Amino acid sequence: MKKIICILMLIIGSLTYSFGKEEGNRSIKVIGESILNVAPDTLEIKISFSEIKPTYEEAVKSSEKTLNFIQNKLKDKGIKKDQIKTTYFNIDSYYENVKNENGNYENKFLGYRYTHKIYVDLDIKDKKAGEVLKVFNNLKIENVDVALMYKLKNDKDIKNKLMVGAFENAQEKAKILAKAGNFDIAEIQEIEYISKGDGKEVEPLGRGVKLYQINGNMNIQPDDLQMKDKVMVIWRIK
Incomplete structure (x- = not known):
């Protein structure tokens, strides 16, 4: 059974306040990140x-x-x-x-x-x-x-979990900032998926001709792969 450890990190994201003459112009932008440590198969x-x-x-x-x-x-x-x-x-x-x-x-x-x-x-x-x-x-x-x-043979489910986790992380940050700033957030104005590639950090075992000297009884104990994803969400401020 795969060992999957989900770490939702509260990082300092991109935060902006935009104030206009009209109430609807005010917004808050937050970047959410999700990280999964997954055992490779x-x-x-x-x-x-x-x-x-x-x-x-x-x-x-x-x-x-x-x-x-x-x-x-x-x-x-x-x-x-x-x-x-x-x-x-x-x-x-x-x-x-x-x-x-x-x-x-x-x-x-x-x-x-x-x-x-x-x-x-x-x-x-x-x-x-x-x-x-x-x-x-x-x-x-x-x-x-x-x-x-x-690597993972099939990482579709993992990628889906990462996207959901990144959105939930952005939402959690927005609520914390709203409470600290004494304002309320309204509907979502924009969501941008900002990940580069698949967000997967693949761990190399090694490289070079010396690898050929490994015998047929090679015992591989791999570390977990770390996969990341990010989304940017903009909420209207009431």
Whole structure:
């Protein structure tokens, strides 16, 4: 059972009073925040690899060959092909500053570099994580990077709770300020959802080739993920 801890924080939000000649012009604006600490249920293994080849065609073929190699190796560890997702693929001309015979640096074309990024999601309780990492131990590629991330497989319900919690937090602040300022709040004039992205702070396990040295008995004890959300609410002041 997931451990979910909801923390509704009373923070100092954006507060403004606007007074006009007419009563309806007065308003109070408050920002509410909601925070949830949630136990992750998924381990994401992110793999990025790249190579430089003399021609564009060789770069394409090399990328395909390497991807097929990785897919077959992961298949041997019980990972199905449809579990391996591509998030990014690109081929660019590659240049480097090199010193010429006169001792001056010049921008020299060295070939075409492909960059391929893939990931595999595993249940947090799956024991295959260590075995999957060992796949890359003998991978004959110079530029390869592996990172592990915790996440939630489905965070829709959590996001809904965060939005409700952020609104309730703004409402609570408005009531406290109204009491302190000796005024009453009326109907809501505006609500603005001001979160950036999904508000999720994903905790990395680590990064780099040294991760490949983890053995097949890797025991993962993840910390909770912290997810945040904010809303801005404007009330009319009576």
